[in-house]
Every structure is written in structure tokens, then in C-alpha cells.
Amino acid sequence: MDKSNAPGKIEPYHHPAAGWGALKYVAINLIKERVAGGSYRTLFKQNQPDGFDCPGCAWPDRQHASTFEFCENGVKAVAAEATTKRVTPEFFAEHTVDELMAQTDYELEQHGRLTDPMVYDPLTDKYRPIDWDQAFALIAQHLNKLPSPNQAAFYTSGRASNEAAFLYQLFVRMFGTNNFPDCSNMCHEATSRGLPKTVGIGKGTVTLDDFEIADTIIIFGQNPATNHPRMLGELREASRRGATIVSVNPLRERGLERFTSPQHPLEMITMGSTKIASTFIQPKLGGDFALIKGVAKYIVELDDEAVANGTERVLDVAFIREHTLGFEAFADDLRQESWALLESESGVPREEIENLGRIYANGKRVIATWGMGITQHKHSVQTVHLLSNLLMMRGNIGRDGAGLCPVRGHSNVQGNRTVGIEEKPSEAFLDRLGEVFDFAPPREHGLDVVETVEHMIEGHVKVFLGLGGNFAMATPDTLRTFDGLRSCDLTVHITTKLNRSHLVHGKEALILPTLGRTEIDVQAGVAQGITVEDSMSMVHISYGMNKPASKNLMSETAILANIAHATLGDDKVRWLDYASDYAKIRDAIEQVLPGFEQYNERIKHPGGFHLRVASREREWETDTGKANFIVHAVQTDTPIVRAKQRHGERLMTLMTTRSHDQYNTTIYALDDRYRGVFGQRRVVFINPADIAMLGFKNGDWVDMSTVWEDGIERRANYFRLVEYDIPRGCIGAYYPETNPLVPLGSVGDVCNTPTSKSIPVLLHRSSQPVAMPAF
Numbered sequence: 001m002d003k004s005n006a007p008g009k010i011e012p013y014h015h016p017a018a019g020w021g022a023l024k025y026v027a028i029n030l031i032k033e034r035v036a037g038g039s040y041r042t043l044f045k046q047n048q049p050d051g052f053d054c055p056g057c058a059w060p061d062r063q064h065a066s067t068f069e070f071c072e073n074g075v076k077a078v079a080a081e082a083t084t085k086r087v088t089p090e091f092f093a094e095h096t097v098d099e100l101m102a103q104t105d106y107e108l109e110q111h112g113r114l115t116d117p118m119v120y121d122p123l124t125d126k127y128r129p130i131d132w133d134q135a136f137a138l139i140a141q142h143l144n145k146l147p148s149p150n151q152a153a154f155y156t157s158g159r160a161s162n163e164a165a166f167l168y169q170l171f172v173r174m175f176g177t178n179n180f181p182d183c184s185n186m187c188h189e190a191t192s193r194g195l196p197k198t199v200g201i202g203k204g205t206v207t208l209d210d211f212e213i214a215d216t217i218i219i220f221g222q223n224p225a226t227n228h229p230r231m232l233g234e235l236r237e238a239s240r241r242g243a244t245i246v247s248v249n250p251l252r253e254r255g256l257e258r259f260t261s262p263q264h265p266l267e268m269i270t271m272g273s274t275k276i277a278s279t280f281i282q283p284k285l286g287g288d289f290a291l292i293k294g295v296a297k298y299i300v301e302l303d304d305e306a307v308a309n310g311t312e313r314v315l316d317v318a319f320i321r322e323h324t325l326g327f328e329a330f331a332d333d334l335r336q337e338s339w340a341l342l343e344s345e346s347g348v349p350r351e352e353i354e355n356l357g358r359i360y361a362n363g364k365r366v367i368a369t370w371g372m373g374i375t376q377h378k379h380s381v382q383t384v385h386l387l388s389n390l391l392m393m394r395g396n397i398g399r400d401g402a403g404l405c406p407v408r409g410h411s412n413v414q415g416n417r418t419v420g421i422e423e424k425p426s427e428a429f430l431d432r433l434g435e436v437f438d439f440a441p442p443r444e445h446g447l448d449v450v451e452t453v454e455h456m457i458e459g460h461v462k463v464f465l466g467l468g469g470n471f472a473m474a475t476p477d478t479l480r481t482f483d484g485l486r487s488c489d490l491t492v493h494i495t496t497k498l499n500r501s502h503l504v505h506g507k508e509a510l511i512l513p514t515l516g517r518t519e520i521d522v523q524a525g526v527a528q529g530i531t532v533e534d535s536m537s538m539v540h541i542s543y544g545m546n547k548p549a550s551k552n553l554m555s556e557t558a559i560l561a562n563i564a565h566a567t568l569g570d571d572k573v574r575w576l577d578y579a580s581d582y583a584k585i586r587d588a589i590e591q592v593l594p595g596f597e598q599y600n601e602r603i604k605h606p607g608g609f610h611l612r613v614a615s616r617e618r619e620w621e622t623d624t625g626k627a628n629f630i631v632h633a634v635q636t637d638t639p640i641v642r643a644k645q646r647h648g649e650r651l652m653t654l655m656t657t658r659s660h661d662q663y664n665t666t667i668y669a670l671d672d673r674y675r676g677v678f679g680q681r682r683v684v685f686i687n688p689a690d691i692a693m694l695g696f697k698n699g700d701w702v703d704m705s706t707v708w709e710d711g712i713e714r715r716a717n718y719f720r721l722v723e724y725d726i727p728r729g730c731i732g733a734y735y736p737e738t739n740p741l742v743p744l745g746s747v748g749d750v751c752n753t754p755t756s757k758s759i760p761v762l763l764h765r766s767s768q769p770v771a772m773p774a775f
Contacts, residue, residue, distance in 0.1 A: 008680030010699075010722055013673050016273035017225040017232060018072065019260030021673065026075045029668065033083035052542040055081065055159055055517040057663075058408040059228040060208050060534040061607070071229035076661075076668045080497065081516035082546055085112025087498050092118055092127040101503050104774050105473065105736065106667040106681075108498050114513035115550035120505055127502075127511060132554065132562070135510050140566035142463050142490040142508070149176030149442070153452045153461045156182040156421045157468030158410025159517070161530035162539070163585040164556040165412075167578055168467060169420035170588075171564035173430075174439055174572065178446030179461075180423045183469060183664075184413055185449040186476075189751040190375040191406040192417065194384030198392070198628050200621035203414065203613050205403035206367055207536050211238060213401035216363030218246045218356075219277070220288060220387065221373015221757075225255020225674060226660045228407055232259045236274045244359055247277040249373060250285055250655065251685070251732060252725050254674035281356060284347030284727040285653045286758045288374055289383045290634050291346040291353060296390050297334040298357030304335075314361050316395030323618055323627050324392055330629035337634070345634050347727050365401030366391065372409075373655075376757040378639070381750040382632040389629050397627070398618035408535040410664065411517075415533030418611070419589055423448050429592070436591045439572060448752050449475060450744060456484030464506065465492040465563075467556065468514075470665040472501040473775070476742035476754040477714070494559055496549075499665070500775065515555045519544040523558065524580040530557070531586070531603055533611065539596075540608025557582060639746060643707040643760035649729070650694060651707060652686075654759040656735035656742070665736050672734075677722065682772065684763075685724035685732040694763055698723045701766040704733075706741045706759060716740050717773065718766050731761070737775060 015021055054074045091111065097120070100108065117135045118127035130138075143152055154172045156165060169180065184192060192202035199205070211217070211234040224231040236259050239245055247256040258273040267273065283291045303314040320327050343350050360366060368391055374383055388397070388404055396402040408414050420429065423446035430441040447455055453475055455461040464471075464485065475481045481504075485491055488506030495502070496516045502509070515521050521528045521544055529541040554562075561579035570576070578585050583600050590599040595611045602609040614620070620627045644651045658664075659672035659681060671678045675685070684702065691698055700721050706714035716738050726732060735756065746755045 008670070009678050010676055011678060012676045013254060016258035016260040017255035017674060018229065018262055019268065019273065023262060026072055029076050029079045033079040034085055035079050035082045052517055052544055054078070055411055057228045057230075058158070058411050058414060058535040059230045060536045060538055061540070062208060073226065073229055073663060077663060078518055080109070080666065080668065081113070081518045083112050085110070086549065087111045087114045089116050089118070089129045096125040097127070097503050097505070098125055101500070102774055104667075105500060105665065106670060108500060109667055111498055113497060113549040114495065114511065116552045117513060118511040120509035122507070130510070135512060136562045136566040138508070138510065139465070139490070139492055139563050143175065143567050146462060150179060150446075151461055152177060152463040152465070153179040153181055153447055153455070155452070155464065155466040155469060155471050156180065156416055157466075158183045158408070158413030158416060159468050160416055160556060161412060161532060161542075162415045162419050162589065163530050163582045164467065164560055165416040165421050166419040166589050167557060167560050167564070167585055170433070170437065170573070171560060171568070171575070173433065173441045174437070174568055176442055178423055178425060178442050178444065179452065180421050180446055181449040181452040182416060182421050183410060183474065184417055185752065186474060186754055187372055187409050188375055188406055188413070189448075189753045190380035190384050190748055193751045194381040195388060195404070197622065198385050198388040198630060199397060199404070199615040200619075200627070201613055201615055203537055204405045204535060205397050205613055205616040206405045207538070207610065208234065210367060210401050210403060214238060214243055214365045214367045215401070216244045216246075216359060216366040218248060218360070218366065218368050219256065220248045220368065220370040222369060222371035222407060223249070223251070223253045223255065225253060225259070226658055227371065227409070231407070232276070233261060233263065235259070235276050236261055239274055239276055244279070244363065245277045246279045246281065246356065246359060248281045248283065248288065248291065250282050250727055250730055252280050252282060256280075279355070279359065281348060281352055282725075282727055285655050285730045286377050286379075286638070286640060287346040287348065288377075289345075289379050289386060289632075290342045291348050292383065292386045292390055293334070293337060293634065294339070294342040294346060294348070294350070294353035295357045295360060296386065296393060297337055297342065298354050299361060299390075299393055300331050300334045302357070302361055315393055319395035320392070323620065324629060325624050325626040326629035326631070329631055330389060333631045341634055345636070360390070361394070365399065366394070366396045367401070367403055367405050369405040369407050371407050373757060376748070376753055376755055378746070378748055378755050378758065379635050380748040380753060385630045386632060392627055392629065398616055403616065406535070411534075412532035414535060414537070415531070415539070418533055419593065432592050436588065437572060450747055450752050450754065453477070453481050453484045453744060456487055459487060462489045464488050464490070466501065467494050467560070470499040470501045472504040473499070473665045473736040473739065476739055476746070476756065477744040478736070478740040478775070480744055494556055512559055513550065513553050514559060515544065515548055515553050517542060517544065518546045519548045520546065521555045523555070523582070526581070528555070528582045530582060531608070537611040537613055538608055539603065539611055541603040557585070639708070640758055640760050642709075647707060647762060650762060651729075652690070652731045652761050652763060653729060654704070654738065654741060654761045655730065655732045655757040656738050656759075657732050659734050662734070675724070680720070681734050681737060682719045683722045683733065684719045685722050685726055687726050687728050687730070688723045690728055690731075691721055691723065696721055696763070696765070702763045703766050704738070704741055704761045704763055706743060706761055708743045708746070708760070710743065710745060712743070714741050714743065
């Protein structure tokens, strides 16, 4: 392939986010997926009280809002499920696994919905049909012959319902292990581990109602227009009533500049738009901690000045005195911190840090939101501590219109954790689970994602079962993950569509096709609803509307119940009874978990119910009984620093990111229009000055290699340089194409999350490729 004639173009996008461009791409996706016209009505039931919850992001629903509560990327998720394209046994008969491995992730996605359970045949290198009962028996055979339950790992995607996730964790703990790697381990684990130390619970403290009255919203490391598009509706309303919105992100994202709301006809007809953020701060990758510490230092300096002058205090002294511990040590550390160090480590000039400090100090009701830009770094937990401490300084937790707002990714990733998908479960949860179901749950902590891959490579994990997701491509260190999966005796994937994880398989392998969120789920003659918990702790019910893609599909809940029944029998639990009536699972959740009282009754209310978050009410479920200020130093001995000492300014720090046409590892199309990329994905966003310094030109093709200390060569080849507004020394590129560059051992402190936003790499001029790699 001649790189100079590679497909695609780079063309700046000058339009607002959403608007007519979004409607155009909605139509394109519905046509491309060959969605039947009758299924279009499904969109008007998306995120509605009597419909289904979007299978995409976890942004909350406004139950009293417009009759269309969907966004462009939500339509892509629905269209992917409602497609009329099918992957049948005949498809697998025509293609070997080796042939399918040569296809790109986008091409694999485009084949459509899986229709039948399949088992791998090593003699032909093809998948062939298998009866459901035979599939369950094969799983049970492998699990029951393991010398230890800890030789199996049970992965969970954030799309799984509360009912499926609860049944899954019950089965696995009765089987005897806490090995629950899940997608949280790769995204918001720093939030889940960080917030309990400061405010007592790893969840946000705000609801959508708080966005209606907040006067200041600071968005850290998040790109709502692509990852949570419905959030732009809240930001639009906040901006139009005069709230101050700040974007803190190495990339200046188009969606936080201007937004045209498709829900407001006048704005559409007049080609109008709304300005979203008024201030953009672009720290270098990994610089958020130093930036936030600089803002906190400035707040202390302002307060010290107010004390000296006898003017109104900047700190919320009453809140700090009544609700917190550790402030004096925290403030002393800030006073002693060097401004020069904070500027250097954040990559932000002092005047910009102080300006952000003034914005924060002037706000009476401040919300801080954050995404992966905060959580996928080595010091991510410390940054979460510091961010919550910053809000505590002015009492912005437990106040209407203010608070902490971690914005989760997949639609029920928070609910999964709530109902027990947790490799480090609390003793209280295990005690209650054991009491209700009359067994002794395992107490040893299980494996997270990174540990699971390590244990597979070492031969300690023999069986891998994936409830949704695309484990092979979502994980770091792609080729090593491949080695781990291929070393397993059995890999099993419960899924709706074909992806690369099904092709990177164990010695034996199963693909078990399941119903999608949009499809009618009938058990024992009754349509079943499933429940989910969004990013703001609202729990609500979801009913599918579409006819199932195949008569041979089973629901996730039914598949798991049958696996449990085949593996454990029904001496303790009548698994198949749970599969026939999901209300019985909700009754069991109510017995085990506080906050779910009258579960089945409360979900009948439009919009469901809010799970109590103690810190929202200024109750602190910490070891001290108070909200805690925690002192952390700026880290100056990091892998990035050590690599730069060896390689100088040629060392670049890579962040992996999504394009606008993907959701997690699912590639819907090849455009990223807000960043001006069309028809291609192998691009590197880089500062023009760095292109010149490295001796390249805009549009040149490069290979990337990781600089790491374990002696393993990691490369990702054939990427096109694209000039972009990004800090010097920092580059961005899409995952999963760049996941091979993320070392398995490069993880966040405490949380063990892959540091996918801070990878030290070198760029090399590419040689002429024969063909672009599939991944």
C-alpha cells in the first residue's frame, strides 16, 4: 500500500458540535446498519421511563424532558444492535479464524449480529454450531476439573444489567473465587479507590438537579461531545443562564467550544449555537495533579491574605471545622510547595493556575467533573484525593448545585460494582451474601484486569469467561494479552457481535450470543425488564422493544443461570428459577444490599429511584468518620521523567483516546470529525513545533516504540502525523490501535489501572508498508 495515497483526509471541522452534522450521521448509521424502518420507533423509547436505557454511556436520563432523549452516539449503539446484518453458522463455515484475524476491528463490527452458539474446531480453524446445553456442559466440565477455583477468571463489561451482574457474582463466589476483572479496572478504578479515603464512598455526590443551579462547572480530562453527548444539553443550559464552564484537558475539544442542540428547533433552523466553555486550560499529560495542587495553594494564599486584611474568608471554615480532619497539615504543605515546581510539572503558567483559582473562589456552587484524563495515570488516586480536597476547601460537597461528578463510561459500570462485581469485596458484603444464601464466600482478594493477564501468561488462569466486552482489545499490552488468552484451556465470550476477542482464543473456545439491551426479553411467557445504575446513582428499569435478532439467542441472565446450574447444581440456589423471573433476582439484591429496599416497587416509579450517597448528605463513611484532607507530594521520579532523562526532548508522552465514531473498543466508522479526521484511524495528534523538532513534516508516517524498563519491545506502526493544538512533548492517538504500546506493568498507584494517558514513546520514520495492519 502506498502511504502517500492512503485513504482518508485531514480537514479542520469549523461547525459546532452536534446540530445538523449529528443528524446527518444519525441517518448515515441507520442506513449503513440496514436498520429496518419499523425499528426507527425504538429511538423514541430510548432513555424513556417506559422504554430502554441506552446501551452506550452512563449519563443520567431526564425523565421529564423531551420525547427524544438520544444522541448521535446513542443512535450508533442502538443501530449496531438493531442492524439486520447477521453472523450465522454459514458465515463461520466460510471463514477461518486466521482469515478473520486479518480484518480490522471496524470490519469485524460490520458483519452484524451473532445468531447461534459456536464452538471452536482446531482441526479446521473454524467455529461450528453447538447446542446450548452442550455449551453449558463444556463450561461446567472445565470449571469443575480445575484444581482451584482461582484458576478461573470472570470478566464483566459495564453493559451487563444489575440482575445479570448480581447472579454472576453469586455464582462465581459460590464456585469459590473473587476473580472479577472488569472494565472499571481500566477506567474509573482510581475514583473507586480514591474517594472512599477522602469522602467515604467511591461515587459522585451530585444529581442532574445540581447542574440546574451550579454557577461553576470545571471539566477535567473529559470530552463530553464524543463520550457523553447528552451531557452537552446540561452544559448548554448552564452556559445560557450564565454559569462559568472551564475545560481542563490537553486537547482543546470542539464539543466544549460550541454546541448546537438538536432538541431546540430554533437553534437548528437559525444555524445558531451556544458557547460552552469560557476558559480552556491545557496541562501537559500527567500534569493535572500539579495543576490542582496549584489551585489549592492559591486558595490558601487568598485566604491567608483575607485573614491578614480582616476581609471575608475564602475557605469555608465552618465546613472544614465541623466535617473534616487533616486540614492544617494539608494547608501547611500547600504553603511550602514551590510555584516553580507546580508550573513545571503541570505545564501551565502560574497566571493561568491563579486565574482558575479565582474562578473557583468566585463560585458559590461548584461542580467538578472528570473522566479518564484524570484516572489513567500513575498518580491518579492521589489526583482524585486532591480534587476532592479542593472541593472540600470551600464546602462544595453536600451543597445544592455543587459536588463531585465522576462521569462513568459504560451504561451500567457503576451498577455492576454496586451489586458485587468487585475483586476486593468488603467484609460486610460477603457476610451478608453468605448469610442470605447460606454459604461461606471466599475472602481472599481476587484478580483485577492486569493481574488476570499476568496470571494467564504465567499459566495460573486456565479458564476465562467474558460477560460482554472485547477483553483482548480493551486491555493494555495487546500482544502479551493475546499470549495470555491463547494459553487458557477454555475461553468463553457472552456477546452480541463478533470482535477480536473471539478470535484470540484458548485451546477450546465458545461464543455465546445474547440479547441486546434494545430487544424484547421473554422468560416463561413474560417480558422481563432489567435495571441499571447511572453515573449519578439513579436506578431505573429498562425494557427492550425490538424483536430478537435470532430465535436462538438467550439473555445474559439466562445464560449465566444455566452455566451456574450446570456447574453447581441447584442444592443451594435454584438458578433456573431466577432466569425465569428477574424480579426474584431483585428480591435477592434487596436482601443483600442496603439501599435497595422495596426494589421491585420503587422501579415502577418513572425514572426509578436514587441510591443514597452518604457524602452527598455530609455523612462521612470513612475510617475517621470525617472527610479527610490528605497530603501528597508532587511526583518527580516517574517512568516519564526517567525516560526523558535518557532520551531528551525526543521522548514523547502518549495518551490513548477515542475517536468520535467509536464507543470503547467498538468502531462504528472511520471518522473523528470534531478533530478533523476522516476515513482513517492511524493518526497521531502532535504539536507542530514537535514535528519540526523531530525532523518530520505534517502528514509524514511514523512508527512508535515504547520506552520501558522491562526489556520487552513494544511497537505500533504506520501512523500519520497530524498537527494539533496539544502541549509540547505530548501526543494523542486512538485505542485500541495503540494499546500494544501500554506496558502491562505501567499502572496507577493503589488502583492498578493501566496508565493509558501517559506512555513514554519514541517516534521513528516508517518504512513503506505492504498493507496496513489489522490492529
